[in-house]
Amino acid sequence: MPPFLLRFQNEYGIIIESISKKDLSFKAEPWNSDEWLDVLEGKEFPGIFKFYTDIFHIRESTAENPCEGNKVSATDVRFKVLFPTENSSYHEYKGAIKVGKAWNRIDYSIQDGYMVFEVDQVDSFCVLSLVRQEKHAILPAGSQFISEIDNRIQVKFPPNAVTKTEHITFMKMFKVQLPLNSITDFCGDTEDNKYYICKWKDDGSFEITDLQPLVSNELVCFEDNSFSGYGCVGTHRSNSTSSLVSVVQEAYGLMKWCKILFFVGKLKNNNLPIMLECVDLQRVSDVCEKREKYGYQFVPEWISKDLFLSPDKTIITIDVKGIFRIPKESGVKHPRMSFVPVARDNFTRFLVELVKFGGPMYGILVLRENRTILYEIFYDPDTTKKFLPAKINGNRGKKPVVPNSTVKDFFTEKGLSALSQSMSPDTMYNVCIWMDMTTATYETLQQKYGLGTTRGNIALLKTALDQQPHKKKLENLIKALIASGQKSLADKLRRLHSKGKDLHTI
Structure with a gap:
């Protein structure tokens, strides 16, 4: 009699079968961000490769021994993964299994369009895509x-x-x-x-x-x-x-376009939970929806610009500044995250304390790869003002009356940061020069804050605006944008101010 096969199709597209046990079920849980960092930094998979699947913890469960909390390795397991539909002649695929602390690569057989991997014991499993290697003997005779x-x-x-x-x-x-x-x-x-x-x-x-x-x-x-x-x-x-x-x-998969998403949890006892995640462009909307189940709210004003990063290799370090402080009891002073496109839950979460003092009342997160600053976030937990709907404030059927913003309130650092993200480096230079900033001042500010950094762009715009008469700051900025070929951006700026909306919503 053939062995009983218990087929289990998980949500990640991998079929797990028990080779010999009748009353067995499995649970596959994706690795978390810290585990990804360990495996990428440890260079467990040398050479040129990509992750074809996420990495999963594999647990087995029976009626007598449920998998909840069970860390015992699964045994006699067969994995089935769909063979790639694209031309894969230049690549080869290997299964990677982890038992204890050791990783091993395993081969597969093809059955009905699936790559089939059979293992005696496994703690974690994934599939790698590698560049196919060929050897040839070269003789002196040619x-x-x-x-x-x-x-x-x-x-x-x-x-x-x-x-x-x-x-x-x-x-x-x-x-x-x-x-x-x-x-x-x-x-x-x-x-x-x-x-x-x-x-x-x-x-x-x-x-x-x-x-x-x-x-x-x-x-x-x-x-x-x-x-x-x-x-x-x-x-x-x-x-x-x-x-x-x-x-x-x-x-060729060497680099990939992505964005960094910023989420916040509920403020409690002056502590604010923060979540950051680096995802490819196609998954942005999907990830934003799914993170709500963890109790985090997406902050759309601080979605990053498009970044071009190396998948499965990039590690991003987060510096915490401003009114944000990492709690003393935390063992990690500089949180980190990786960019692995196939990882479904590759976010990093950490807690910050709010330490308010005189000056700017925002927390700063500087995201960098080695010494290169990728993105900066200036977040003010108190700027969550929303106008009440008309039916609540008693003006049913009428638009709420919105007071005009003053120039001082309009050009906040958060607003200038958002505006700068809509301006190319050439536009930024032309606008500043048109507003009577000298080239020497422009270059000095760039050297001080770094080329193209958010902090540097805020400093450039703020310095240019400070040189204008108080009542003509907005007017002169609009003229500078038009003179730089950015009429649509200038019109948007004018509309926001006339309707009393914040500049950061641009």
């Missing part, structure tokens, strides 16, 4: 490498390209042939297109080389004395090289 993955990938080594069979320094140029990858949209004839040879280095960095390829019949040929990490892309001649770099990096 040889030709033809890829088993794609026979369009070829390298011809002339005689004496190497001095010994085991020698890896190439003494001569040799011919490399690759298939052409159309990363961006082509238009017009072939003469309208330009082709670039790209190279990925061992540390994961990427560059577009100055090698001149010969393109024919969707094949690319060039000569060099190295062939590791090369690829070729084509684009229209009108596209700049700088814009192509980000497109190629995203297409």
Whole structure:
């Protein structure tokens, strides 16, 4: 009689089957942010890879031994994960299982479109996507490498390209042939297109080389004395090289566009719970809805600009300043978070104390990757003013009367921060110069606060406004925006002020 299979389909798309036990069920829980940080910093998975699935704790449960709180490893488990539908010939997939403190990679078999992994024991499980490796012996007499993955990938080594069979320094140029990858949209004839040879280095960095390829019949040929990490892309001649770099990096999964989301919990005993999460652009709305179940409210005014970060490798450190303080009893003074696109619950949560004193009454969160500042948040817990609906304030059917904001109230630091996010670096420079700021002052402020930082942009706008007559601050800023080609932004600024709305809602 065949073994009884208890099939359990969890919400993450992984089927878990017991190989031999009839009364067994499973629970798969995604890893939390701290666990992700440990595995990324520990470099448990060396080489170039991506997480194809989230990492899950696997627990088994029976009537006599429920899984709640059970930390015992699951045994005799079969995992089924859908095989990727996209062309995966250049990648290979490995299961990764953790038992105790050790990670091991395991292979799979294919059954009905699923990758099937069978294990005797497991604490945690995930699937990795890795760049497929091929080996070829290069002889002093010369040889030709033809890829088993794609026979369009070829390298011809002339005689004496190497001095010994085991020698890896190439003494001569040799011919490399690759298939052409159309990363961006082509238009017009072939003469309208330009082709670039790209190279990925061992540390994961990427560059577009100055090698001149010969393109024919969707094949690319060039000569060099190295062939590791090369690829070729084509684009229209009108596209700049700088814009192509980000497109190629995203297409190959080296970098990904994302946003940092900011959530707050309920203030209690002068303590404010904070949640931060870095997610790819497609998941922003979904994540905002799901975090409410943890008792956190999304703060839309402080959603970050689009960031271009390396997935599965980026670690962001959070510096807490202003009226925010990390409690003394907390063991972590600088919270951190990672950017793992497949992780469903990869947020970081921490508590801050509100320590109010003279001066600006806001908490500051500085988010940085190493020494590079990615984003800054200036949050005032008291600025949650909302106008009551007409039926509540007694003016049913009438719009509530809104007093005009004064210029001083309108140009708050929170408002200037929001305004600066709608301005490019060139617009910021033109506006400041138009408002009679000297180039020397502009450069001094940038050097002091850092190029493109929120704090620096606030300082630039505040300094430019302080130079204007009090009653003409708004008027002159609007004129400067129009003169800089930002009429729509100027009109929006004028409407907000006339309706008595806060600048940070821009």
